[in-house]
Amino acid sequence: MVTVIESVAQFNNFIKDNNIVVVDFWASWCGPCIRIAPWFKEQAEKNTDVKFGKVDVDENSDTAEANGIKCMPTFKFYKNGELVDTVQGANKEKIVAMMNKLR
DSSP: OEEEOOSHHHHHHHHHTOSEEEEEEEOTTOHHHHHHHHHHHHHHHHOTTSEEEEEETTTTHHHHHHTTOOSSSEEEEEETTEEEEEEESSOHHHHHHHHHHHO
């Protein structure tokens, strides 16, 4: 399951008490964002030990700004509430590699 994050408070709560979290910062007008979305959802179904979230940067600009998002898609990886790494762009191999590294 992919959780839609709609506020800074929800974002902070989403990442704080979980082992591994991946958050996709995306936009509805972004072609690569739209193309990778079904794959991201599949990953959430396959990797039940990882928590997946999505932030629409236009609908939730406060959270995007607080996280320094400059391009879409951007995937941020958290472990135990701490930012570990960032992948900019729809790079499936890098996203999978980062999830595996955090396990």
